[in-house]
Amino acid sequence: MSVAEALKLPAAVHQHLSDDAAPGADALADFIAEQLRIALAARAKASLLVSGGRSPLAFFASLSQRELDWPRVTISLADERCVPGDDDASNARLVREHLLRGRAATARFVALYVDGLAPEAAAREAEARLATIATPFDAVVLGMGDDGHTASLFADADGSAAGLDPQQSRRVLATYPRSAPHARLSLSLRALLDSRLLALAISGERKRQVIEAAVDAAPARLPIAALLQQTQVPLHLFFNA
Numbered sequence: 001m002s003v004a005e006a007l008k009l010p011a012a013v014h015q016h017l018s019d020d021a022a023p024g025a026d027a028l029a030d031f032i033a034e035q036l037r038i039a040l041a042a043r044a045k046a047s048l049l050v051s052g053g054r055s056p057l058a059f060f061a062s063l064s065q066r067e068l069d070w071p072r073v074t075i076s077l078a079d080e081r082c083v084p085g086d087d088d089a090s091n092a093r094l095v096r097e098h099l100l101r102g103r104a105a106t107a108r109f110v111a112l113y114v115d116g117l118a119p120e121a122a123a124r125e126a127e128a129r130l131a132t133i134a135t136p137f138d139a140v141v142l143g144m145g146d147d148g149h150t151a152s153l154f155a156d157a158d159g160s161a162a163g164l165d166p167q168q169s170r171r172v173l174a175t176y177p178r179s180a181p182h183a184r185l186s187l188s189l190r191a192l193l194d195s196r197l198l199a200l201a202i203s204g205e206r207k208r209q210v211i212e213a214a215v216d217a218a219p220a221r222l223p224i225a226a227l228l229q230q231t232q233v234p235l236h237l238f239f240n241a
């Protein structure tokens with residue numbers, strides 16, 4: 001099998017390349033499972049934050065079958081839509097249906113959004129919920145939209161500038177994208193970087209172009225740039241051509 005060509009990214013970004021979605025998802029699941037095992041060997045508990053969207057589904061399915069001491073693992077979200085937990089757009093629903101099953105069914109899950117709360121109140125509640133998870137988080141797995149957003153930090157969203165501010169003291173903010181549905185809850189950049197490692201899982205030519213363009217772009221224009229340009233946390237890119 002040929003292997004996808006490396007992306008033009010800073011040398012500090014660890015690239016894991018695949019020509020196919022299935023092996024790419026398994027490679028990411030192998031990697032995250034190993035990080036969680038290392039964390040559990042060192043500490044009583046381990047934590048994993050994940051995102052929504054369509055991209056993580058195969059990864060969730062693969063990770064859910066891994067042998068791990070799942071009751072000692074806490075899973076939460078890097079972002080959420082302000083919708084009821086049974087809504088099709090809910091990231092909590094996505095995680096419950098695709099990750100918290102099989103062997104991973106016994107993991108602890110901390111949802112961010114409480115049904116019925118307005119976004120600002122929901123962000124404060126999510127922050128309190130997140131405070132029940134020790135930091136640094138052991139692993140944070142993010143995606144990226146075609147517009148360069150990550151978590152729910154969108155270039156065109158009110159709330160994103162505050163979320164991208166490296167000095168931001170709030171760990172969860174409400175964001176209001178104009179180009180995508182639903183008010184959102186998003187971890188701030190500073191909260192995302194309060195982690196032992198970041199994994200970014202993307203696929204396809206369009207996303208390759210966007211992430212390469214972000215290398216020297218302003219995060220206000222392409223929020224993913226904030227992850228590429230930071231040097232605080234190891235960043236692992238999982239890319240399927």
Ligand SMILES: O=C1O[C@H](COP(=O)(O)O)[C@@H](O)[C@H](O)[C@H]1O
Pocket residue numbers: 051052053054055056079142143144145146150151152180
């Ligand atoms: O809206 C979102 O989309 C991105 C990417 O989604 P995908 O469907 O292209 O995989 C995701 O990373 C983000 O967390 C989510 O809120």
